[in-house]
Amino acid sequence: MDDVSFQVMPGRVTGFLGPNGAGKSTTLRLLLGLERPDSGEALVLGRPYAELEAPLATVGALLEARSFHPGRSARNHLLALARASALPEARVEDVLARVGLSEVADRRAGGYSLGMGQRLGIAAALLGDPRVVVLDEPVNGLDPEGILWVRTLAKALAAEGRAVLISSHLMNEMALTADHLLVIGRGRLLADCSTAEFIRRHTDPATYAATPEVARPALLEEAFLRLTSDSVQYTAV
Protein backbone atom coordinates (compact mmCIF):
# COMPACT_ATOMS: atom_id res chain seq x y z
CA MET A 1 0.00 0.00 0.00
CA ASP A 2 1.34 3.40 -0.97
CA ASP A 3 0.02 6.51 0.76
CA VAL A 4 -3.65 5.54 0.66
CA SER A 5 -5.86 7.94 2.57
CA PHE A 6 -9.64 8.08 2.51
CA GLN A 7 -12.62 9.20 4.52
CA VAL A 8 -15.61 7.03 5.31
CA MET A 9 -18.47 9.42 6.01
CA PRO A 10 -21.20 8.74 8.55
CA GLY A 11 -24.69 8.12 7.23
CA ARG A 12 -23.70 6.33 4.06
CA VAL A 13 -22.42 3.00 2.79
CA THR A 14 -19.00 3.23 1.23
CA GLY A 15 -17.98 0.41 -1.09
CA PHE A 16 -14.33 -0.62 -1.13
CA LEU A 17 -13.44 -2.17 -4.48
CA GLY A 18 -10.39 -3.52 -6.17
CA PRO A 19 -9.21 -6.51 -8.21
CA ASN A 20 -8.05 -9.61 -6.32
CA GLY A 21 -4.69 -8.91 -4.76
CA ALA A 22 -5.13 -5.14 -4.98
CA GLY A 23 -4.77 -4.83 -1.23
CA LYS A 24 -8.35 -4.46 0.06
CA SER A 25 -7.98 -6.90 2.92
CA THR A 26 -4.44 -5.76 3.61
CA THR A 27 -5.59 -2.15 3.89
CA LEU A 28 -8.27 -3.15 6.37
CA ARG A 29 -5.89 -5.38 8.34
CA LEU A 30 -3.36 -2.52 8.51
CA LEU A 31 -6.03 -0.06 9.66
CA LEU A 32 -7.25 -2.44 12.36
CA GLY A 33 -3.76 -3.17 13.64
CA LEU A 34 -3.66 -6.86 12.67
CA GLU A 35 -0.62 -6.16 10.48
CA ARG A 36 2.18 -3.68 10.94
CA PRO A 37 3.07 -1.39 8.02
CA ASP A 38 6.63 -1.82 6.66
CA SER A 39 6.97 1.92 6.93
CA GLY A 40 4.66 4.77 7.77
CA GLU A 41 1.54 4.35 9.84
CA ALA A 42 -2.11 3.37 9.59
CA LEU A 43 -4.49 5.72 11.35
CA VAL A 44 -8.19 5.46 12.19
CA LEU A 45 -9.88 8.67 13.33
CA GLY A 46 -6.40 10.21 13.39
CA ARG A 47 -4.92 7.61 15.73
CA PRO A 48 -3.42 4.14 15.41
CA TYR A 49 -6.20 1.60 16.12
CA ALA A 50 -4.24 0.27 19.11
CA GLU A 51 -4.44 3.67 20.79
CA LEU A 52 -8.23 3.93 20.66
CA GLU A 53 -9.58 4.09 24.19
CA ALA A 54 -12.52 1.74 23.59
CA PRO A 55 -11.80 -0.01 20.26
CA LEU A 56 -14.98 -2.08 19.93
CA ALA A 57 -17.14 0.91 20.79
CA THR A 58 -15.40 2.95 18.08
CA VAL A 59 -14.87 0.61 15.14
CA GLY A 60 -16.65 -2.71 14.65
CA ALA A 61 -15.19 -5.05 12.07
CA LEU A 62 -16.05 -8.30 10.34
CA LEU A 63 -12.97 -9.75 8.72
CA GLU A 64 -12.97 -12.05 5.76
CA ALA A 65 -11.96 -15.21 7.61
CA ARG A 66 -13.80 -16.82 10.52
CA SER A 67 -12.82 -15.38 13.89
CA PHE A 68 -14.40 -17.63 16.48
CA HIS A 69 -13.70 -20.95 18.21
CA PRO A 70 -15.87 -23.79 16.84
CA GLY A 71 -16.21 -25.28 20.31
CA ARG A 72 -17.65 -22.15 21.89
CA SER A 73 -21.29 -21.07 21.63
CA ALA A 74 -22.17 -17.80 19.92
CA ARG A 75 -23.44 -16.39 23.21
CA ASN A 76 -20.23 -17.21 25.10
CA HIS A 77 -18.07 -15.91 22.25
CA LEU A 78 -19.86 -12.56 22.40
CA LEU A 79 -20.00 -12.58 26.20
CA ALA A 80 -16.22 -12.99 26.45
CA LEU A 81 -15.71 -10.09 24.03
CA ALA A 82 -18.23 -7.91 25.87
CA ARG A 83 -16.62 -8.60 29.25
CA ALA A 84 -13.08 -8.01 28.00
CA SER A 85 -14.21 -4.72 26.45
CA ALA A 86 -16.21 -3.49 29.47
CA LEU A 87 -19.40 -3.41 27.40
CA PRO A 88 -22.80 -3.94 29.04
CA GLU A 89 -23.66 -7.66 28.89
CA ALA A 90 -27.14 -6.79 27.63
CA ARG A 91 -25.48 -5.88 24.33
CA VAL A 92 -24.94 -9.60 23.68
CA GLU A 93 -28.69 -10.27 23.54
CA ASP A 94 -29.22 -7.09 21.48
CA VAL A 95 -26.81 -8.09 18.73
CA LEU A 96 -27.88 -11.75 18.77
CA ALA A 97 -31.46 -10.57 18.13
CA ARG A 98 -30.34 -8.12 15.47
CA VAL A 99 -28.55 -10.79 13.42
CA GLY A 100 -31.22 -13.42 14.12
CA LEU A 101 -29.10 -15.89 16.08
CA SER A 102 -30.95 -15.71 19.44
CA GLU A 103 -32.53 -19.14 18.93
CA VAL A 104 -29.25 -20.94 18.25
CA ALA A 105 -27.00 -18.83 20.48
CA ASP A 106 -26.22 -21.69 22.88
CA ARG A 107 -25.18 -24.10 20.15
CA ARG A 108 -21.49 -24.58 19.45
CA ALA A 109 -20.47 -22.24 16.65
CA GLY A 110 -18.58 -24.99 14.82
CA GLY A 111 -21.93 -26.40 13.69
CA TYR A 112 -23.06 -23.14 12.10
CA SER A 113 -23.57 -22.81 8.37
CA LEU A 114 -21.49 -20.30 6.43
CA GLY A 115 -24.31 -17.76 6.64
CA MET A 116 -24.76 -18.21 10.39
CA GLY A 117 -21.01 -17.86 10.90
CA GLN A 118 -21.11 -14.63 8.91
CA ARG A 119 -23.99 -13.40 11.09
CA LEU A 120 -21.98 -14.18 14.23
CA GLY A 121 -19.09 -12.16 12.80
CA ILE A 122 -21.43 -9.25 12.15
CA ALA A 123 -22.88 -9.57 15.67
CA ALA A 124 -19.35 -9.24 17.06
CA ALA A 125 -18.76 -6.18 14.87
CA LEU A 126 -21.92 -4.51 16.22
CA LEU A 127 -21.30 -5.49 19.85
CA GLY A 128 -19.78 -2.17 20.89
CA ASP A 129 -22.47 -0.13 19.11
CA PRO A 130 -19.67 1.45 17.04
CA ARG A 131 -19.66 4.65 14.99
CA VAL A 132 -17.72 2.96 12.20
CA VAL A 133 -18.62 -0.48 10.82
CA VAL A 134 -16.17 -2.32 8.56
CA LEU A 135 -17.35 -5.43 6.72
CA ASP A 136 -14.75 -7.29 4.65
CA GLU A 137 -16.45 -9.37 1.93
CA PRO A 138 -19.60 -9.90 4.03
CA VAL A 139 -21.60 -11.62 1.29
CA ASN A 140 -18.94 -14.14 0.23
CA GLY A 141 -20.59 -17.52 -0.04
CA LEU A 142 -24.03 -16.37 1.11
CA ASP A 143 -27.29 -17.44 -0.53
CA PRO A 144 -29.56 -14.79 -2.15
CA GLU A 145 -31.51 -14.33 1.06
CA GLY A 146 -28.31 -13.79 3.03
CA ILE A 147 -27.04 -11.30 0.48
CA LEU A 148 -30.29 -9.33 0.67
CA TRP A 149 -30.08 -9.41 4.47
CA VAL A 150 -26.53 -7.98 4.48
CA ARG A 151 -27.55 -5.27 1.99
CA THR A 152 -30.56 -4.24 4.08
CA LEU A 153 -28.50 -4.29 7.27
CA ALA A 154 -25.73 -2.16 5.76
CA LYS A 155 -28.24 0.47 4.65
CA ALA A 156 -29.98 0.42 8.03
CA LEU A 157 -26.65 0.87 9.86
CA ALA A 158 -25.87 3.87 7.64
CA ALA A 159 -29.36 5.29 8.21
CA GLU A 160 -28.66 5.13 11.96
CA GLY A 161 -25.83 7.58 11.30
CA ARG A 162 -22.92 5.14 11.27
CA ALA A 163 -20.13 5.16 8.74
CA VAL A 164 -20.25 1.81 6.91
CA LEU A 165 -17.36 0.48 4.84
CA ILE A 166 -17.94 -2.70 2.81
CA SER A 167 -15.28 -4.37 0.72
CA SER A 168 -16.37 -6.61 -2.11
CA HIS A 169 -15.52 -7.74 -5.59
CA LEU A 170 -19.16 -8.34 -6.54
CA MET A 171 -19.99 -5.32 -8.71
CA ASN A 172 -23.74 -5.72 -8.97
CA GLU A 173 -24.00 -6.10 -5.23
CA MET A 174 -21.94 -2.96 -4.66
CA ALA A 175 -23.98 -1.00 -7.22
CA LEU A 176 -27.09 -1.81 -5.19
CA THR A 177 -25.61 -1.23 -1.73
CA ALA A 178 -22.98 1.50 -1.85
CA ASP A 179 -23.64 5.23 -2.03
CA HIS A 180 -19.97 6.01 -2.36
CA LEU A 181 -17.01 4.09 -3.80
CA LEU A 182 -13.34 3.75 -3.06
CA VAL A 183 -11.43 1.84 -5.72
CA ILE A 184 -7.88 0.64 -5.24
CA GLY A 185 -5.49 -1.07 -7.63
CA ARG A 186 -1.81 -1.94 -7.29
CA GLY A 187 -1.77 -0.48 -3.81
CA ARG A 188 -2.98 2.98 -4.83
CA LEU A 189 -6.34 4.72 -4.56
CA LEU A 190 -7.80 4.97 -8.10
CA ALA A 191 -11.18 6.56 -7.35
CA ASP A 192 -13.03 8.17 -4.44
CA CYS A 193 -16.47 9.44 -5.50
CA SER A 194 -20.19 8.68 -5.38
CA THR A 195 -21.35 5.50 -7.12
CA ALA A 196 -23.41 7.43 -9.69
CA GLU A 197 -20.49 9.74 -10.44
CA PHE A 198 -18.12 6.80 -10.79
CA ILE A 199 -20.36 5.10 -13.34
CA ARG A 200 -20.80 8.33 -15.34
CA ARG A 201 -17.09 9.03 -15.39
CA HIS A 202 -15.80 5.59 -16.30
CA THR A 203 -18.28 4.09 -18.77
CA ASP A 204 -18.20 4.61 -22.49
CA PRO A 205 -20.15 7.89 -23.03
CA ALA A 206 -22.29 6.39 -25.82
CA THR A 207 -23.28 3.39 -23.68
CA TYR A 208 -23.96 5.68 -20.73
CA ALA A 209 -26.27 7.94 -22.78
CA ALA A 210 -28.09 4.96 -24.26
CA THR A 211 -28.81 3.40 -20.84
CA PRO A 212 -31.95 4.49 -19.00
CA GLU A 213 -31.25 5.91 -15.55
CA VAL A 214 -32.76 3.01 -13.59
CA ALA A 215 -30.48 0.56 -15.39
CA ARG A 216 -27.29 2.54 -14.85
CA PRO A 217 -26.17 0.70 -11.66
CA ALA A 218 -25.68 -2.32 -13.94
CA LEU A 219 -22.91 -0.39 -15.71
CA LEU A 220 -20.72 -0.41 -12.59
CA GLU A 221 -19.01 -3.60 -13.68
CA GLU A 222 -18.03 -2.11 -17.04
CA ALA A 223 -16.86 1.11 -15.40
CA PHE A 224 -14.79 -0.82 -12.87
CA LEU A 225 -13.18 -3.03 -15.50
CA ARG A 226 -12.27 -0.05 -17.67
CA LEU A 227 -10.70 1.76 -14.74
CA THR A 228 -8.75 -1.17 -13.37
CA SER A 229 -7.80 -2.93 -16.62
CA ASP A 230 -4.18 -1.89 -16.27
CA SER A 231 -4.15 -2.59 -12.53
CA VAL A 232 -4.97 -6.27 -12.75
CA GLN A 233 -1.85 -8.14 -11.76
CA TYR A 234 -2.74 -11.68 -12.69
CA THR A 235 -4.80 -12.52 -15.76
CA ALA A 236 -5.85 -15.80 -17.30
CA VAL A 237 -5.73 -16.19 -21.07
Add this chain to the structure above:
Amino acid sequence: MSTSTVTAPRFADLLRGERTKLTSLRSTWWCLAALTVLGLGFNALVPALISGGWNTMDPASRERFRSDALGLVLQPGAEWAQIAACVLGALLFASEFSTGTIRSTVLATPLRTPVLAAKAAVFAAVLFTTGVLIAIPSLLLGSELVSAHASLDLASWTTQRALLGFGVYLALTGVLALGVGALVRHTAGAVATILALQFVVPAAFQFLPGTVGRHLAQALPAAANVMLGSGRDADSVYSPLQGLLILVVWAGVAYAAAHLSLKKRNV
Protein backbone atom coordinates in the same frame (compact mmCIF):
# COMPACT_ATOMS: atom_id res chain seq x y z
CA MET B 1 -24.89 4.32 18.77
CA SER B 2 -22.50 4.59 21.66
CA THR B 3 -22.63 7.86 23.46
CA SER B 4 -20.01 9.46 25.68
CA THR B 5 -20.70 6.89 28.44
CA VAL B 6 -18.34 4.41 26.79
CA THR B 7 -15.84 3.08 29.32
CA ALA B 8 -12.32 2.11 28.42
CA PRO B 9 -11.65 -1.53 29.35
CA ARG B 10 -9.32 -2.17 32.28
CA PHE B 11 -7.21 -5.21 33.16
CA ALA B 12 -9.95 -6.56 35.45
CA ASP B 13 -12.31 -6.62 32.45
CA LEU B 14 -9.75 -8.56 30.47
CA LEU B 15 -9.48 -11.10 33.29
CA ARG B 16 -13.26 -11.61 33.22
CA GLY B 17 -13.20 -12.02 29.45
CA GLU B 18 -10.43 -14.61 29.63
CA ARG B 19 -12.21 -16.47 32.43
CA THR B 20 -15.32 -16.67 30.23
CA LYS B 21 -13.23 -17.98 27.34
CA LEU B 22 -11.55 -20.61 29.51
CA THR B 23 -14.74 -21.92 31.12
CA SER B 24 -16.84 -21.93 27.94
CA LEU B 25 -14.87 -24.68 26.20
CA ARG B 26 -15.44 -28.37 26.84
CA SER B 27 -11.74 -29.13 26.37
CA THR B 28 -11.00 -27.12 29.53
CA TRP B 29 -13.26 -29.33 31.65
CA TRP B 30 -11.94 -32.53 30.07
CA CYS B 31 -8.34 -31.49 30.73
CA LEU B 32 -9.05 -30.42 34.33
CA ALA B 33 -10.88 -33.70 34.98
CA ALA B 34 -7.95 -35.66 33.53
CA LEU B 35 -5.54 -33.59 35.61
CA THR B 36 -7.45 -34.37 38.81
CA VAL B 37 -7.75 -38.09 38.08
CA LEU B 38 -4.07 -38.42 37.15
CA GLY B 39 -2.91 -36.35 40.11
CA LEU B 40 -4.99 -38.07 42.76
CA GLY B 41 -4.63 -41.48 41.15
CA PHE B 42 -0.86 -41.62 40.97
CA ASN B 43 -0.42 -39.94 44.36
CA ALA B 44 -2.42 -42.86 45.80
CA LEU B 45 -1.16 -45.63 43.54
CA VAL B 46 2.61 -45.26 43.97
CA PRO B 47 2.69 -45.14 47.82
CA ALA B 48 0.22 -48.03 47.91
CA LEU B 49 2.38 -50.15 45.59
CA ILE B 50 5.55 -49.36 47.50
CA SER B 51 3.96 -50.12 50.88
CA GLY B 52 2.57 -53.34 49.43
CA GLY B 53 5.93 -54.45 48.06
CA TRP B 54 7.92 -53.32 51.08
CA ASN B 55 9.02 -56.81 52.14
CA THR B 56 10.60 -57.60 48.80
CA MET B 57 12.35 -54.23 48.48
CA ASP B 58 16.11 -53.84 48.84
CA PRO B 59 17.40 -51.85 51.84
CA ALA B 60 18.73 -48.96 49.72
CA SER B 61 15.31 -48.27 48.19
CA ARG B 62 13.68 -48.57 51.59
CA GLU B 63 16.07 -45.99 52.96
CA ARG B 64 15.37 -43.64 50.04
CA PHE B 65 11.63 -43.76 50.58
CA ARG B 66 11.96 -43.40 54.33
CA SER B 67 14.04 -40.26 53.94
CA ASP B 68 11.69 -38.62 51.45
CA ALA B 69 8.17 -39.90 52.13
CA LEU B 70 6.86 -36.48 51.11
CA GLY B 71 8.26 -36.81 47.60
CA LEU B 72 6.87 -40.33 47.39
CA VAL B 73 3.37 -39.07 48.15
CA LEU B 74 3.30 -35.95 45.90
CA GLN B 75 5.73 -36.34 43.00
CA PRO B 76 4.03 -39.22 41.12
CA GLY B 77 0.77 -37.28 40.80
CA ALA B 78 2.52 -34.09 39.74
CA GLU B 79 4.50 -35.91 37.05
CA TRP B 80 1.31 -37.26 35.47
CA ALA B 81 -1.03 -34.35 36.14
CA GLN B 82 1.33 -32.00 34.34
CA ILE B 83 0.48 -33.75 31.05
CA ALA B 84 -3.06 -32.32 31.28
CA ALA B 85 -1.74 -28.91 32.37
CA CYS B 86 0.66 -28.87 29.40
CA VAL B 87 -1.97 -29.92 26.86
CA LEU B 88 -4.52 -27.39 28.10
CA GLY B 89 -1.94 -24.61 28.32
CA ALA B 90 -0.64 -25.26 24.81
CA LEU B 91 -4.19 -25.40 23.42
CA LEU B 92 -5.29 -22.26 25.20
CA PHE B 93 -3.28 -19.88 23.09
CA ALA B 94 -2.48 -21.97 20.01
CA SER B 95 -6.19 -22.64 19.41
CA GLU B 96 -6.85 -18.90 19.25
CA PHE B 97 -4.54 -18.82 16.24
CA SER B 98 -5.65 -22.06 14.60
CA THR B 99 -9.37 -21.15 14.85
CA GLY B 100 -9.01 -17.44 14.03
CA THR B 101 -10.37 -16.37 17.45
CA ILE B 102 -7.19 -14.31 17.82
CA ARG B 103 -8.59 -11.79 15.30
CA SER B 104 -11.64 -11.12 17.50
CA THR B 105 -9.38 -10.99 20.54
CA VAL B 106 -6.95 -8.52 19.01
CA LEU B 107 -9.69 -6.28 17.61
CA ALA B 108 -11.09 -6.01 21.14
CA THR B 109 -7.65 -5.63 22.77
CA PRO B 110 -5.33 -4.19 20.11
CA LEU B 111 -2.45 -3.76 22.57
CA ARG B 112 -2.30 -7.59 22.51
CA THR B 113 0.15 -8.23 25.33
CA PRO B 114 -2.39 -7.60 28.14
CA VAL B 115 -4.28 -10.58 26.67
CA LEU B 116 -1.26 -12.79 27.38
CA ALA B 117 -1.03 -11.45 30.93
CA ALA B 118 -4.75 -11.99 31.58
CA LYS B 119 -4.73 -15.50 30.09
CA ALA B 120 -1.65 -16.48 32.10
CA ALA B 121 -3.11 -15.05 35.33
CA VAL B 122 -6.47 -16.81 34.96
CA PHE B 123 -4.90 -20.11 33.91
CA ALA B 124 -2.25 -20.05 36.66
CA ALA B 125 -4.93 -19.30 39.28
CA VAL B 126 -7.08 -22.22 38.10
CA LEU B 127 -4.11 -24.63 38.06
CA PHE B 128 -2.82 -23.48 41.45
CA THR B 129 -6.23 -23.96 43.07
CA THR B 130 -6.79 -27.33 41.43
CA GLY B 131 -3.28 -28.41 42.44
CA VAL B 132 -3.75 -27.50 46.11
CA LEU B 133 -7.13 -29.23 46.11
CA ILE B 134 -5.43 -32.39 44.79
CA ALA B 135 -2.48 -32.16 47.18
CA ILE B 136 -4.59 -31.96 50.39
CA PRO B 137 -6.35 -35.35 50.01
CA SER B 138 -3.15 -36.84 48.54
CA LEU B 139 -1.23 -35.93 51.69
CA LEU B 140 -3.96 -37.19 54.01
CA LEU B 141 -4.25 -40.48 52.15
CA GLY B 142 -0.53 -40.80 51.50
CA SER B 143 0.45 -40.38 55.15
CA GLU B 144 -1.90 -43.27 55.97
CA LEU B 145 -0.52 -45.44 53.17
CA VAL B 146 3.12 -45.01 54.17
CA SER B 147 2.51 -44.92 57.92
CA ALA B 148 3.71 -48.51 58.50
CA HIS B 149 7.19 -47.73 57.13
CA ALA B 150 7.76 -43.98 57.22
CA SER B 151 6.34 -40.97 58.97
CA LEU B 152 4.93 -37.89 57.29
CA ASP B 153 4.43 -34.89 59.54
CA LEU B 154 1.40 -33.10 58.06
CA ALA B 155 1.83 -30.04 60.26
CA SER B 156 5.50 -29.40 59.41
CA TRP B 157 6.56 -26.43 57.31
CA THR B 158 8.20 -28.76 54.78
CA THR B 159 4.86 -30.48 54.16
CA GLN B 160 3.01 -27.16 53.89
CA ARG B 161 5.62 -25.93 51.43
CA ALA B 162 5.20 -29.05 49.31
CA LEU B 163 1.41 -28.64 49.44
CA LEU B 164 1.66 -25.12 47.99
CA GLY B 165 4.44 -26.38 45.72
CA PHE B 166 2.04 -28.81 44.06
CA GLY B 167 -0.15 -25.90 42.98
CA VAL B 168 2.82 -23.72 42.04
CA TYR B 169 4.41 -26.52 40.01
CA LEU B 170 1.26 -27.03 37.93
CA ALA B 171 0.64 -23.28 37.57
CA LEU B 172 4.15 -22.48 36.35
CA THR B 173 4.23 -25.51 34.05
CA GLY B 174 0.90 -24.28 32.64
CA VAL B 175 2.32 -20.80 32.01
CA LEU B 176 5.32 -22.39 30.26
CA ALA B 177 2.94 -24.38 28.01
CA LEU B 178 0.82 -21.28 27.38
CA GLY B 179 3.92 -19.40 26.24
CA VAL B 180 4.91 -22.26 23.93
CA GLY B 181 1.37 -22.22 22.45
CA ALA B 182 1.56 -18.48 21.79
CA LEU B 183 4.93 -18.94 20.08
CA VAL B 184 4.15 -22.02 17.98
CA ARG B 185 0.58 -20.89 17.04
CA HIS B 186 -0.42 -24.38 15.94
CA THR B 187 -2.27 -26.72 18.30
CA ALA B 188 -0.62 -30.04 17.40
CA GLY B 189 2.81 -28.43 17.11
CA ALA B 190 2.47 -26.66 20.46
CA VAL B 191 1.32 -29.80 22.30
CA ALA B 192 4.13 -31.86 20.74
CA THR B 193 6.74 -29.22 21.63
CA ILE B 194 5.78 -28.90 25.28
CA LEU B 195 5.39 -32.66 25.81
CA ALA B 196 8.79 -33.23 24.20
CA LEU B 197 10.33 -30.66 26.54
CA GLN B 198 8.71 -32.28 29.58
CA PHE B 199 9.16 -35.96 28.75
CA VAL B 200 11.48 -36.68 25.82
CA VAL B 201 14.29 -34.24 26.64
CA PRO B 202 14.56 -35.37 30.31
CA ALA B 203 14.74 -38.99 29.17
CA ALA B 204 17.49 -38.14 26.69
CA PHE B 205 19.41 -36.03 29.24
CA GLN B 206 19.46 -38.94 31.70
CA PHE B 207 22.39 -40.37 29.82
CA LEU B 208 24.59 -37.29 30.11
CA PRO B 209 27.74 -38.33 31.94
CA GLY B 210 29.20 -36.89 35.13
CA THR B 211 28.08 -34.25 37.61
CA VAL B 212 27.67 -31.60 34.92
CA GLY B 213 25.30 -33.97 33.11
CA ARG B 214 23.22 -34.50 36.22
CA HIS B 215 23.04 -30.77 36.89
CA LEU B 216 21.91 -30.15 33.30
CA ALA B 217 19.31 -32.91 33.35
CA GLN B 218 17.79 -31.56 36.54
CA ALA B 219 17.75 -27.99 35.30
CA LEU B 220 14.88 -28.89 32.97
CA PRO B 221 11.43 -27.61 33.92
CA ALA B 222 10.05 -31.11 34.60
CA ALA B 223 12.81 -31.81 37.15
CA ALA B 224 11.57 -28.88 39.22
CA ASN B 225 9.08 -31.16 40.95
CA VAL B 226 11.92 -31.58 43.43
CA MET B 227 10.13 -28.70 45.19
CA LEU B 228 7.48 -31.23 46.21
CA GLY B 229 9.94 -33.32 48.20
CA SER B 230 11.62 -32.94 51.55
CA GLY B 231 14.95 -32.03 49.94
CA ARG B 232 16.61 -35.15 51.38
CA ASP B 233 16.34 -37.26 48.21
CA ALA B 234 19.90 -38.31 47.38
CA ASP B 235 19.13 -38.29 43.62
CA SER B 236 18.33 -34.59 43.55
CA VAL B 237 21.20 -32.24 42.94
CA TYR B 238 19.06 -29.15 43.62
CA SER B 239 17.13 -28.12 46.70
CA PRO B 240 13.35 -27.54 46.58
CA LEU B 241 13.91 -23.75 46.50
CA GLN B 242 16.39 -24.06 43.63
CA GLY B 243 13.86 -26.26 41.82
CA LEU B 244 11.28 -23.49 42.15
CA LEU B 245 13.74 -20.94 40.77
CA ILE B 246 14.55 -23.18 37.79
CA LEU B 247 10.86 -23.45 36.89
CA VAL B 248 10.29 -19.71 37.37
CA VAL B 249 13.11 -19.02 34.91
CA TRP B 250 11.71 -21.46 32.31
CA ALA B 251 8.18 -20.08 32.58
CA GLY B 252 9.51 -16.52 32.58
CA VAL B 253 11.56 -17.05 29.41
CA ALA B 254 8.61 -18.66 27.59
CA TYR B 255 6.33 -15.83 28.73
CA ALA B 256 8.78 -13.13 27.61
CA ALA B 257 9.27 -14.78 24.21
CA ALA B 258 5.49 -15.05 23.76
CA HIS B 259 5.13 -11.38 24.75
CA LEU B 260 7.64 -10.30 22.08
CA SER B 261 6.18 -12.58 19.42
CA LEU B 262 2.68 -11.28 20.07
CA LYS B 263 3.90 -7.70 19.83
CA LYS B 264 5.91 -8.10 16.64
CA ARG B 265 4.18 -10.69 14.46
CA ASN B 266 1.02 -10.18 12.42
CA VAL B 267 -2.05 -12.10 13.50
